[in-house]
Amino acid sequence: MPGREPTPVWSADTILPTAHGRFRMLAHTDRTGVEHLALLMGNPETADAPLVRVHSECLTGDALGSYRCDCGEQLDISMAHIAAAGCGILLYLRGHEGRGIGLLNKLRAYELQDRGLDTVEANAALGLPIDARDYQAAAAMLRALDCTRIRLLTANPLKQIELEANGIEVVDRLRPPVADRPENSHYLETKRSGMNHDRPSDSDASPLPDLYTPLVGRTEVIAQLAQSTDGFIAANGGDAEFVSGAADREHLHRLRSLAAVVLVGVSTVRADDPKLTVRAVQGPNPVRAILDPHGRVPLDSHVLTQPDAPTLWLLGERIPVPESLASHVTVLRLPETAGQAARGGSSRDDPAGDHPARGGAVEEHCLDVPPAVILQVLGRHVPGTVLVEGGGRTVSEFLSAGLLDRLFLTVAPVLIGNGVPGLRFTGSDVMAEALRAPFRRHVFGADVCTEFVFSAAARAATPGLSDGSTPLS
Ligand SMILES: Nc1nc2c(ncn2[C@@H]2O[C@H](COP(=O)(O)OP(=O)(O)OP(=O)(O)O)[C@@H](O)[C@H]2O)c(=O)[nH]1
Ligand SMILES: [Zn+2]
CATH class of the missing domain: 3.40.50.10990 (GTP cyclohydrolase II)
Structure with missing residues (x-):
């Protein structure tokens, strides 16, 4: 040398x-x-x-x-x-390459290994160093x-x-x-x-703590939601600070750091103006994706104005894009569905807007775009794990579409009585058909998180699962 x-x-x-x-x-x-x-x-x-x-x-x-x-x-x-x-x-x-012998020599060594030599013997048989x-x-x-x-x-x-x-x-x-x-x-x-x-x-x-190692180096669609014991993610006026405690917030930030993309519905942006960055733990910020088929994200929202993470703005096909858009924001078009087309699309200056700042009710909107299509649109731009972070309707739609590999559902010891609903989906009429899956339990301070593991691949990667196939006796 x-x-x-x-x-x-x-x-x-x-x-x-x-x-x-x-x-x-x-x-x-x-x-x-x-x-x-x-x-x-x-x-x-x-x-x-x-x-x-x-x-x-x-x-x-x-x-x-x-x-x-x-x-x-x-x-x-x-x-x-x-x-x-x-x-x-x-x-x-x-x-x-090839422990220093180069690509072609490595492939020649592979040929010899195909004939029964091991990796050390093959290099030696070629008259080359074992490790150069x-x-x-x-x-x-x-x-x-x-x-x-x-x-x-x-x-x-x-x-x-x-x-x-x-x-x-x-x-x-x-x-x-x-x-x-x-x-x-x-x-x-x-x-x-x-x-x-x-x-x-x-x-x-x-x-990382063991809880997260199944997620490392793998690609999944995961969701997380924190709700009150009676099933609400926010009070009636939209106030969601704070349903769950600091440990659950750390957990959420850890999930963000392990995800390539964090996806939220437009109502969550309107209600909370979230940053969607990683702050409670060390880790990289995911790309933010805002699901906004009808163009209802406030233009002064954090995600559209602050370049602390790249933002994908998932807009309906016909929604006009503002002339000046910050450089961290990329518009991705969602294909129009039959329902949207019948309404003639919608515009971003909807006069009946329910912005919390204007005192209106906060309400999640049904997705017009099937969750599978949303994942396709996202996957074309950012490969890797998607974290569906809220709100209740968005997470529920991904759950009912059968697209979640795993769901972290945290329940906090608080009763809201009547507010913004958490998980809601068309269930079954009989308990025998209720949705069950292998699960793990995590205690985050006063809150209890159930991690439902739905897909076979996620189950194979996750140790310590309890069998969720039958009711607990
Ligand atoms: N000559 C030869 N090189 C190989 C073979 N298989 C992998 N390599 C090369 O080995 C190098 C990696 O070395 P490894 O011994 O697999 O692992 P390492 O880098 O020493 O150790 P780790 O840090 O644990 O990955 C790469 O450059 C590969 O191209 C083989 O059968 N023959
Ligand atoms: Zn290799």
């Missing part, structure tokens, strides 16, 4: 919006001419030992989703963990980022040793919690027995 790696001069400094939030992205060309990336979340230089993933490029795993190795899933889950922690660095190291990776550029980038004391996301002890040899203090090594697959179990076993990689254990990376 020629010389010691000089201090990186970043040749690009830009933003990368991802399913796991917005990262700052820096680029560096090392002394051998190889280009590397550093993705930053939050301010890692101010943290004591931030989470760092030093990821070796793997085109087949990272870009093509190959299950021959675990690289793609490790990359995804590392980004999710860094995002969930609200702070950290992902170094994406080019030139590491160099970590000087990684260490130099960490030094340039002022992060020389880190918690390293890896199962490979050699990475820790190499970084330490290059002046980086690794205070903890955390294995990204990726499950073995039938397609890669032999490869992973060879790495563990032949290359000393860590086995799955209790010390696997988890900067």
Whole structure:
């Protein structure tokens, strides 16, 4: 290797919006001419030992989703963990492809593995090193980022040793919690027995309470609602401060930080003027999506005026868009339904508007657009988990459409008597047909949250579920 790696001069400094939030992205060309990336979340230089993933490029795993190795899933889950922690660095190291032997040689090694050799034997049979990776550029980038004391996301002890040899203090090594697959179990076993990689254990990376780990690195449609014991999300005049307590608010903010998009109905914006950002915990802000088929969001609302998070404004096809729109707002058009067309669309200066500031009743409007269509429109713009956050009608519509993977329903010890309804849907006439699903219970201060887990994929990812299929005796 020629010389010691000089201090990186970043040749690009830009933003990368991802399913796991917005990262700052820096680029560096090392002394051998190889280009590397550093993705930053939050301010890692101010943290004591931030989470760092030093990821070796793997085109087949990272870009093509190959299950021959675990690289793609490790990359995804590392980004999710860094995002969930609200702070950290992902170094994406080019030139590491095939443990440093390059893509074509790796594919030739795959051919030999197809004929029965393991990953170590295959490199050796090709007359190539088992592992030719160099970590000087990684260490130099960490030094340039002022992060020389880190918690390293890896199962490979050699990475820790190499970084330490290059002046980086690794205070903890955390294995990204990726499950073995039938397609890669032999490869992973060879790495563990032949290359000393860590086995799955209790010390696997988890900067989050167990409650949230099923959501990390996965894509779901989730909903959350906090309601009074008698089933209301706000008092009659629209006052919703506060139905549930501080712990439930933290929970909501954690869910936001794990979601790519947070979706609310227009009535929630009109009633509460929410920020929909992450403040009670550390974590990235999700993209905000406002469901507004009839163009009723007040133009001075926080989501339309404050650029603290990108906002998708889901408007009916015929609703006029104001001439001046803040640059953080993107209008997405919702396809018009038969009902809307019959009414001739609607306009944003509806004189019968029920803005709470004008003293009108706060009421959720039935969605004219099927929830599945809303998810399609959102999915085309932001991949990743959608959190349906309110209000009661919007969450209920997604629930009745059978589109929720999981629902967090918090019940607070307060009786409102008569107010804005929480969960309401066309139920069944008999209890035997009532909606039941496997569930977990969480106690948030004085509030109790039931997490209903509806989809098979969500159930498979969630430990500790109680069977919800039969009534509790
Ligand atoms: N030569 C060779 N390289 C492989 C093979 N499978 C994956 N790779 C490469 O191995 C590199 C990743 O190394 P791994 O040993 O899987 O994992 P690691 O990066 O050392 O450790 P972690 O930090 O836990 O991911 C990537 O660059 C892959 O392209 C293989 O069968 N042969
Ligand atoms: Zn790989």
